[in-house]
Amino acid sequence: MEHMVGIIHGKFSAIQRQLKQSTCEAVMTLRSRLLDARRKRRNFSKQATQVLNEYFYSHLSNPYPSEETKEELARKGGITVSQVSNWFGNKRIRYKKNSGKLQEEATMYSEKTSVATKVRGSGGQTSCQSTPSPGSCGPFPLTSGGDMVLTLRTLAFLQPPPGGAFLQPPGGVCLQPPAHSSWQRATTPQAASSPAEDSGSFNSDVSN
DNA sequence: TACTATGATTCAAT
DNA sequence: ATTGAATCATAGTA
Structure with missing residues (x-):
């Protein structure tokens, strides 16, 4: 017992x-x-930030990736989907806040996306580098080249840095469905209302 | 060591 | 459920 x-x-x-x-x-x-x-x-890898930035800046008019896109970006950057979401959340906010400074980045990345990804011999990943053409890298399996147009426009708008003052980002892209309309809305209160911004701007390219 | 950049979390609004 | 905004906490830098 x-x-x-x-x-x-x-x-x-x-x-x-x-x-x-x-x-x-x-x-x-x-x-x-x-x-x-x-x-x-921990800071993301170059690859990750690169991928994210490229997407962000080539979709500046509507930087709201879908779930699928987020997954794709996550894969390419070697991060998780929620990290992608976080990143985009932060990026949108901070871009709005700073737009002035970040626009340089915008130009940089749009340049990269359309010209060629400067291959950095560090990663060694077989993701999407060493492919000099913008489309070949096949950034995202989105609809199609519709976004490429955007990139090109971005590029065009950044070509001549005349007065030294950057204008607003290519918000005038009307290809996108006005889902959020202009997500930046009153981003730069002053810049937007800048009275003499018509000084020799280069938006006359449409004529040609 | 102070400062800035940046990723993550929280919370309210939609 | 997703996003914006504020905030926290750390990494990197001057």
Whole structure:
């Protein structure tokens, strides 16, 4: 009798210990996961930022990638979909806030996307570099070349840096469905209302 | 060491 | 559910 009781006791305590341990572990992992996410922030790889930026700037008029696109971007950048979402969330906000500064980046990346991806001999990934043409890289399996037009326009608009003052991004692209309309809306209050912005702007290219 | 850039989280609005 | 905005926390830099 006592034997049985003893055995059962032992078993119980064993189970107890196990339970304790596992719950403890679970809690710890949960906690660390929650905190670490923020604590151990690591910058994305060049590849990732490159891919993200290219998409962002070639879709400046509507930088809202669909789920599929997000997955694609995540794959190319070697990050997760939620990271892509985060990135785009941050990017939109910060682009709006800073548009002035970031526009340089915009030009850079639009240049890259249309000219050629400057191959950096660090990655060594077989994703989409070393393919000099914009389409060949097949950035995204989107509808089709519709977006390429955008890129080209972007490029065109950045060609001549005349007064030194960048105009607004190619918001005038009306190819996109006015889903969000102009997501930037009142981005640069002053810039938008800048009275003398017509000074020799280069928007006369349409004539040719 | 202060500052800036940047990824992640939270919360309200839609 | 998704997005914008604010905020946090870390990485990188001057």
